[in-house]
Every structure is written in structure tokens, then in C-alpha cells.
Amino acid sequence: MLARLGTFALVLAAVGGGAFWVLTRPASLSADTLTALQSHSADPQHGEQVFWTAGCASCHTAPSVDATASTEARMVLAGGRSFVTPFGTFRAPNISPDPEAGIGGWTLEQFATAVMLGVSPEGAHYYPAFPYTTYTHATPGDIADLWAYWQMLPADPTPSAAHEVGFPFSMRRGLGLWKMLNFDPAFATPVPEDPEAARGHYLVEALGHCAECHTPRDALGGLDRSQWLAGAPNPVGEGRIPALPPQGWTAFDIAAYLETGFTPEFDTAGGEMADVVANISRIAAPDRAAIAAYLVALRASPNP
Amino acid sequence: MPRLLTALATAAALALPTLATAQDMNPNVAARHAVMDVLAYNLGQIGGMAQGRMPYDAAVASAAANNIYHLSMLDIAPMFAEGTDNASAQGSRALPAIWTDMDGFNARWAALQTAAEAMKDAAGTDLASLQGAMGGLGGACGACHQTYRQPQ
Numbered sequence: 179m180l181a182r183l184g185t186f187a188l189v190l191a192a193v194g195g196g197a198f199w200v201l202t203r204p205a206s207l208s209a210d211t212l213t214a215l216q217s218h219s220a221d222p223q224h225g226e227q228v229f230w231t232a233g234c235a236s237c238h239t240a241p242s243v244d245a246t247a248s249t250e251a252r253m254v255l256a257g258g259r260s261f262v263t264p265f266g267t268f269r270a271p272n273i274s275p276d277p278e279a280g281i282g283g284w285t286l287e288q289f290a291t292a293v294m295l296g297v298s299p300e301g302a303h304y305y306p307a308f309p310y311t312t313y314t315h316a317t318p319g320d321i322a323d324l325w326a327y328w329q330m331l332p333a334d335p336t337p338s339a340a341h342e343v344g345f346p347f348s349m350r351r352g353l354g355l356w357k358m359l360n361f362d363p364a365f366a367t368p369v370p371e372d373p374e375a376a377r378g379h380y381l382v383e384a385l386g387h388c389a390e391c392h393t394p395r396d397a398l399g400g401l402d403r404s405q406w407l408a409g410a411p412n413p414v415g416e417g418r419i420p421a422l423p424p425q426g427w428t429a430f431d432i433a434a435y436l437e438t439g440f441t442p443e444f445d446t447a448g449g450e451m452a453d454v455v456a457n458i459s460r461i462a463a464p465d466r467a468a469i470a471a472y473l474v475a476l477r478a479s480p481n482p
Numbered sequence: 483m484p485r486l487l488t489a490l491a492t493a494a495a496l497a498l499p500t501l502a503t504a505q506d507m508n509p510n511v512a513a514r515h516a517v518m519d520v521l522a523y524n525l526g527q528i529g530g531m532a533q534g535r536m537p538y539d540a541a542v543a544s545a546a547a548n549n550i551y552h553l554s555m556l557d558i559a560p561m562f563a564e565g566t567d568n569a570s571a572q573g574s575r576a577l578p579a580i581w582t583d584m585d586g587f588n589a590r591w592a593a594l595q596t597a598a599e600a601m602k603d604a605a606g607t608d609l610a611s612l613q614g615a616m617g618g619l620g621g622a623c624g625a626c627h628q629t630y631r632q633p634q
Contacts, residue, residue, distance in 0.1 A: 245628050246593075246621040416568065417575065417633040434533050438616070439624045444525040445518075446620060448627025455624065 202354025204297040207290060214318035215290055225327025228320045230460040232385040236453040237270045245452035256334040261307055261414050265399060266343030268307040276333035290321045303353035311361055315384035360400035367406055370475050378472025381465055391419045423473040432470035508571040514561040524549040528605055532616040538609040547605035554598040558591060568632050575632040590626035597622040
């Protein structure tokens with residue numbers, strides 16, 4: 179009897195483990211996405227615009243690179259910044275084109291799989307401190323352009339530092355379950371009818387990842403999309419991140435802030451937002467206006 | 483009449499917490515907020531012109547830039563006394579990093595002086611010169627707030 183019970187328990191564990199294994203399996207790109215990536219005629223100049231909009235430099239530059247750093251300094255993705263969260267301390271890795279310390283040995287497919295699915299070339303899940311749940315909405319063309327621009331970035335030999343994450347979050351396979359809950363291929367808000375606001379919707383939801391800080395998170399660290407951009411506790415420190423758009427701000431105010439860092443009252447962006455402004459000030463002015471148009475339209479119909 | 487008195491008493495009671503907060507604010511925090519407010523007022527003049535919110539006026543721009551320069555020459559050390567960080571002093575967003583890295587903090591204030599001096603020379607010349615100096619000035623503000631100030 180006992181032996182039979184033991185066998186039953188073993189079978190149950192095997193089935194459960196098998197189901198866990200299947201459910202948490204890292205995804206790969208669809209055939210359509212792969213075709214779109216490979217057939218795209220890559221434009222590194224446009225890739226530079228994607229680079230600044232997606233804000234890669236905010237997290238992946240060395241800790242000593244602040245918002246006043248030169249464009250050249252912001253192009254060195256040596257990694258090393260720490261992000262202290264309730265789940266542990268994450269350290270941004272070196273993603274410069276160095277073949278040893280960075281990602282210089284990657285293919286376009288591996289790059290797109292990492293950025294759009296949060297899966298490494300070795301088939302492991304990345305922690306969602308890397309905002310792939312945003313980037314999954316990007317067009318394959320933008321990702322291919324970004325990769326073309328990547329080839330022009332300087333290589334840096336600084337080795338990546340390890341994350342400090344305790345059990346159970348140290349089990350990367352479990353992130354597959356997190357992805358089942360939080361990896362949504364649909365946009366959070368409907369595409370606005372106005373073309374300028376629609377462009378801003380794409381820039382915010384697919385590249386700019388404003389929601390990573392401006393939307394509150396649930397107990398498992400997933401974004402509460404029912405409170406889209408409604409303001410949230412600071413995910414990496416003290417204080418609060420404000421709701422978007424800030425009360426009383428016009429589209430002009432938002433675009434001016436993203437370009438200069440000055441609020442309408444001539445206070446300045448601080449904290450993580452200083453780096454965001456450093457990046458967004460480097461994109462084309464019509465794209466800043468588009469982001470502003472989307473946010474102002476969002477106020478008219480907040481939190482769908 | 484008694485109704486009016488009740489209303490007045492209620493209003494006074496409602497206003498009390500606000501008054502109490504203002505009185506309780508650490509004088510160091512109140513003083514540095516005042517400096518930032520006057521900085522922002524003057525930045526609003528030249529920044530407003532740089533952004534096209536108001537027409538360029540050399541005299542107004544010069545005066546504002548001069549004010550910013552003189553504000554940047556203040557010795558702010560006494561206002562950032564020990565024990566007045568965001569955890570210790572109500573209403574403050576000053577991070578403890580200021581006191582653990584006072585050299586870095588002072589270097590940020592010194593960078594503001596450099597940027598303010600450049601603006602003092604540029605603001606009265608013409609709009610293009612003013613706009614050219616604006617990035618450095620905004621960068622100096624932002625660089626300090628990036629490291630040493632808590633978000634809202």
C-alpha cells in the first residue's frame with residue numbers, strides 16, 4: 179500500500195514537473211517575425227532613433243555616466259548599474275558589441291529573441307527588469323534597424339556583474355510562469371485615431387516603456403494594466419512616480435519637458451527621469467510631439 | 483450669527499494642520515526650498531524665452547541670468563545641515579546620498595556656478611546665445627536632482 183502510494187506520488191510529481199517544464203519553456207520567434215526581420219532592409223540611422231526612444235542607455239551605461247554625459251559616452255553600454263527591487267538587486271549587463279564581455283557574437287535572430295521575448299541565446303528567461311514586455315510590441319523592422327545601429331556602437335571589455343536574487347526568484351525557469359501572467363502581445367490602450375497620437379502610442383507602448391515606472395505593479399511585479407500610467411510607488415527606491423500626463427500640462431509642456439528636462443514651473447527632471455530626458459532629447463522633435471499627443475489624449479479617456 | 487461663528491471655527495480647525503506643517507518645517511529645508519523657488523522663478527524667465535513661451539527681451543533675460551548667477555554663488559552648506567535628509571526632515575526630498583557623498587554634491591553645485599556664469603554672459607547677447615547656454619544650465623540642475631533628490 180505504502181509502496182503504491184509512493185509510486186503515485188512519484189508519478190504525480192513527474193506529471194507536475196513535466197507540466198511545469200512545458201509551461202515555462204522559453205518561447206522562440208514566430209516564422210512571420212523571423213521573415214520580417216530577415217527581409218527588412220536595415221537602416222542604422224533610423225536604428226539610432228529607435229535606440230534613443232527605447233532608452234537602452236538609461237540602464238546599460240556605466241554607473242558613472244550621468245544625464246549630462248556626451249552622446250559618445252551614452253553609446254558605451256558597459257553595464258554595471260544596480261537596481262534594488264523587492265525581488266532582489268538586478269545588475270544591468272554589458273550589452274556592448276564586445277564579443278566576449280558583451281553581445282558582439284549574437285545574430286539578429288538572437289538579438290530579436292532577447293529583446294522581444296526576453297529569452298537568451300542559451301534559451302534562458304531574462305528577468306523582467308529588462309522591459310521585453312514592452313519591446314515585444316515593436317515592429318520587426320525597428321528591431322532590425324536597432325541591431326544595424328548596434329554594430330556602430332563601441333565595444334567595451336567590462337565583465338557583467340551577477341544579479342543578487344534570492345530563492346525562489348533565483349530559479350529563472352519559474353519566470354516562464356511570470357510570463358504566462360504578464361506577457362501580453364496586445365497593447366494596453368487602444369490605438370488612437372489621430373495619426374500623431376497613434377505614433378505616440380507606439381513610441382510609448384512599444385519602445386519608451388514609460389509604464390515600467392509610471393504604472394503600479396502587483397505582488398508578483400507584473401504591471402497592473404487597469405491603472406495604465408496612473409502613477410506608482412518608485413520601483414527602485416523611495417518616493418512616488420507621478421501619473422501621466424501630469425495635471426495641467428499641455429502637449430507643448432510635455433514635449434518641452436522631454437526635450438529640456440524643465441517642467442512648466444521650471445523645476446527639473448531628477449532620478450531615473452533625468453536619464454530618460456537625456457535619451458528622449460536625442461530623438462526627432464515630431465516624435466516628442468507625438469508622445470505628448472498620445473499622453474494628452476490619454477487624459478481624455480484615462481485607464482480604459 | 484452663531485452659525486457664522488461655527489463656520490469660522492470649522493474653517494480655522496481645517497486650516498490648522500496646514501499652518502502646523504508650515505511652522506514645523508525644518509528651517510534648513512524651508513531655506514533651501516526658498517532658494518530653489520527663486521532659481522525656478524528666474525529660470526522661468528530665460529527658459530520661457532528659450533522655449534518660445536514669451537518674446538525675447540535682452541534686459542529681462544540679463545536680469546534673470548544675473549540673479550541665477552548670484553544665487554549659484556550662495557554658500558548652501560549650512561542649509562544642508564546634518565540630519566535634514568528626507569528620512570529625518572518632514573517635507574524634504576533630499577536623499578542621504580548628499581551626506582555620504584558631500585564631495586560629489588558640492589561638485590554638482592560648483593557645476594551650476596559654471597553653467598550660470600556662462601548664461602550670465604550669453605543671456606543679454608541674443609536669443610540664439612541664450613538658447614545655446616540653456617542646455618548646460620538645465621543639465622546642471624538635472625544632474626544633481628538625478629542623484630540627490632527623491633522622486634515625488
